Amino acid sequence: MNAMGVRWTAGQVLALAPDDASRKAGSKLGTAGPWSGTGRGEGAVWGLCKGSGGAPYRTVVDTTGPAYACSCPSRKFPCKHALGLLLLQASDPTSFDDAAAAPDWAGQWLAGRRERADSAARRAETGAPAGATADPEAARRRAERRAARITAGARELEQRLADLLRGGLATAEQTGYGLWEETAARMVDAQAPGLAGRVRELGAIPGSGPGWPVRLLEECALTHLLDRAWLAADRLPPDLAATVRSRVGLTVPADGSPVRDHWHVLAQYDTADARLTTRRIWLHGATSRRTALLLSFGAAGRAPRLAFPVGALLDGELTPHPGSGRLRAEPGERFAPVAGPAAPPPGGPVGAALDAYGRALGDDPWLDAWPVTLRDVVPARAEYGWQLADADGREALPLTPAAQSRPGLWRLVALSGGAPVTVFGECGHRGFTPLAAWSPEAPGETVPLI
Numbered sequence: 351m352n353a354m355g356v357r358w359t360a361g362q363v364l365a366l367a368p369d370d371a372s373r374k375a376g377s378k379l380g381t382a383g384p385w386s387g388t389g390r391g392e393g394a395v396w397g398l399c400k401g402s403g404g405a406p407y408r409t410v411v412d413t414t415g416p417a418y419a420c421s422c423p424s425r426k427f428p429c430k431h432a433l434g435l436l437l438l439q440a441s442d443p444t445s446f447d448d449a450a451a452a453p454d455w456a457g458q459w460l461a462g463r464r465e466r467a468d469s470a471a472r473r474a475e476t477g478a479p480a481g482a483t484a485d486p487e488a489a490r491r492r493a494e495r496r497a498a499r500i501t502a503g504a505r506e507l508e509q510r511l512a513d514l515l516r517g518g519l520a521t522a523e524q525t526g527y528g529l530w531e532e533t534a535a536r537m538v539d540a541q542a543p544g545l546a547g548r549v550r551e552l553g554a555i556p557g558s559g560p561g562w563p564v565r566l567l568e569e570c571a572l573t574h575l576l577d578r579a580w581l582a583a584d585r586l587p588p589d590l591a592a593t594v595r596s597r598v599g600l601t602v603p604a605d606g607s608p609v610r611d612h613w614h615v616l617a618q619y620d621t622a623d624a625r626l627t628t629r630r631i632w633l634h635g636a637t638s639r640r641t642a643l644l645l646s647f648g649a650a651g652r653a654p655r656l657a658f659p660v661g662a663l664l665d666g667e668l669t670p671h672p673g674s675g676r677l678r679a680e681p682g683e684r685f686a687p688v689a690g691p692a693a694p695p696p697g698g699p700v701g702a703a704l705d706a707y708g709r710a711l712g713d714d715p716w717l718d719a720w721p722v723t724l725r726d727v728v729p730a731r732a733e734y735g736w737q738l739a740d741a742d743g744r745e746a747l748p749l750t751p752a753a754q755s756r757p758g759l760w761r762l763v764a765l766s767g768g769a770p771v772t773v774f775g776e777c778g779h780r781g782f783t784p785l786a787a788w789s790p791e792a793p794g795e796t797v798p799l800i
Contacts, residue, residue, distance in 0.1 A: 358413075358687065362659030363436040365618065365798055366416075368426045369653070372433060379434025382445045388438070389450040393686055395439055396456040397446075399431045409435050410456040412463050414684040416657065419459045427648075427655045466683055496541050500598055503540025504577045507533065507549065511570055511577075519563045523556040544599035548573050572716055590713070592672035597716050604680040606670035611635035613642070613666060613685070614692045615658045616774050617785035619800045629654040632721060632774070632785065633668070634695040641695065641721045642668050642679040658685070660786065661796035663692045675710055677721070692796060694772045694788045697723025700738070700745040707777045719778030726770035729763050738782060741770040750781040758784065758799030765789050765797055775799075 360380070367373035379385075379399060386406065388397035393414040398406035401422065408421040409431040418432040428436075438445055452460060510533050514522060530553025537546035552573065555566045579586065579594045586594065596602045613633040620629050631644040646656035658664065666685035671678040697703075703722035710720040727738040730746070736754050739746035753759060753775075765771055765787055772793075775784040784799045 358436060358440055358659045358662060360437055360440045362661050363433060363440055365660040366428055366436070366657045367433055368428070368620070368657075372426055372428075372430050375430035376428075376433025376437060379430055380437025380441060382438060382442060385435070385438060385445065387453065388435070388445055389447040389452065390439070391448075391452055393684075394452065394456070394460055395435055395446060396452060397435050397438075399434065407431050408455050410452075410459055411435060412460060414686040415463065416659075416685065417463060417655070419456075426653045428657060463683065496600075499540045500542045500545075500600075501581065503537050503542045503545060504580050504598075506536060506540075507545060508574065508577050511574055514570065519566055522552075522566060523562075527553045527557075529553075542598045544597050545573075545576070546599070548576070575715060589673055589676075593675075593714050593716075596671075596673055602671055602673060604669040604671045604678075606672065606676065606679075608667045608669045608682070609635065609638050609640060609679075610667045611638045611640070611665075612688055612690060613664050613668070614695070614796075615660050615662045615664065616641075616695070616796065617798065617800060618658060618660055619785070620654070625649075627652065627654060629656060631656065631658055633658075633664075636663070636690075639696070641677065642670070643677045643721070644668075644679060644681055656681070660798045661692060663688050663690050673714075675713060675717075675720075691794050693793055694786075694796075695723045695774060697725040697772060697774075699740045700724060700727065700747045701740075703747065703777050703782075704745075717778075719776035719783065722775065722777045722782075724773045724775075724782075727773055728768065728770055729759075729766050738773060738784070747777070748781040750778070750783050753781070753783045756800065761797065762787050762799055773799075 364373050364377070367376060384400045385397045386400070388395070390396070394410065394412050396408075396410040399409055401407050409429075410419050411417070411428070411432050418428040420429050420431050422429055422431055424430065451457070530549055534546040534549040534553070537543070537549055548569070552566065552569055555562050555569060558565065576594065576597055579590075580598050583591045583594050592602050613635055616632040616634055618629065618631045620627055622628070627648040629646040629648070631646070633642045633644065634640070635642070644656060646654035648654040664685040665688045667682035668679040669682070670676045671680070703724055706722055707720040711717050724738055724747070726741040728741055730737055730739045732746070732748070735748060735751075736759060737746040737748045749759070762771070762773065762784055766789075770790070772788045773784050774786045775782055786799055787797045788795065789797075
């Protein structure tokens with residue numbers, strides 16, 4: 351898809367699909383039949399796809415983003431036409447005219463993206479932030495007012511937790527969810543969505559089954575710790591203070607030094623609630639050896655725009671956010687596929703993964719999970735469910751309940767066949783969630799598990 355001739359496989363293209371329906375619809379458009387005017391230039395492909403109306407849909411993909419534009423009315427990214435165009439490129443590259451110039455409708459869109467990329471590069475050179483405001487004094491006053499509202503909300507939440515403990519945890523089951531939802535609404539009013547989310551989780555715990563009082567006490571303690579940390583944020587180390595701000599729900603802009611590397615796309619998956627769809631993309635740098643997390647968001651009913659093909663090796667730049675661990679990053683405008691071995695990240699046995707999670711938890715007590723790579727582990731059935739055990743049987747890590755209910759578990763079992771494999775995933779207090787795996791026979795082939 352670029353001057354080097356690197357293009358994504360059909361499996362990598364299908365991994366970009368926002369849902370199963372898009373995957374099936376895109377597969378039907380992955381043949382030359384519905385397409386005309388297909389062409390490609392450096393870092394882009396375009397074409398016209400016959401639809402139900404008189405005019406064909408105009409579809410263009412910037413593979414250095416990747417980014418997609420289509421004249422169809424779909425609210426999904428990528429739409430079925432973009433998926434079909436990429437699948438056609440994967441299966442029949444001779445269908446594309448390499449000599450033709452991009453049509454005006456595709457060229458204008460691509461030129462706009464290149465111009466934004468150049469503008470971002472100039473800002474990086476001068477040190478100007480992308481969202482620089484014309485009135486920094488007004489921005490400072492807005493930030494102070496929001497901080498004051500969050501502080502008032504944190505104090506109110508502290509009183510709510512104190513009342514709960516004073517009356518006994520049993521009262522949480524008697525009062526029901528309504529009081530918690532009311533408290534969460536107050537946190538939203540205080541512009542602290544992170545605290546609101548934790549309050550909603552507290553309200554759901556009494557109905558979560560046996561042992562709920564212990565879980566409620568643990569989560570109350572973590573929420574109390576976050577409250578107190580916010581109230582003392584000006585006395586915390588800079589990285590921890592940035593972590594606290596992000597945990598209460600403040601947007602912390604990326605301000606680290608950009609890291610240019612060949613990034614291996616390890617995993618991509620979505621989580622959704624009634625208000626928002628969140629996409630998590632895990633990358634690993636071949637030279638920097640950094641693991642990075644990209645977050646992309648879509649309003650309810652809409653897929654996030656950012657998508658990368660799992661298993662691909664992309665040349666691009668990431669700018670890390672501040673905070674403990676510095677995992678989260680923002681991508682640059684251009685990510686180009688490159689040729690080369692996409693080996694799994696360096697890893698170790700189960701004990702090393704637990705040590706890494708423990709160290710990360712010390713820096714960020716509110717951490718749900720930490721990315722780790724397990725080497726030479728075997729999926730095995732235990733008395734309480736599935737686990738990943740060291741090949742020598744020394745230690746094992748249980749899979750989370752959610753991971754045990756997904757089809758990816760059986761894909762992992764089939765890949766292993768009883769032999770050791772390498773698995774990348776998220777290690778947390780609920781167990782391990784496998785996201786990708788590699789077999790010794792094909793160490794360069796990333797098998798998605800989610």
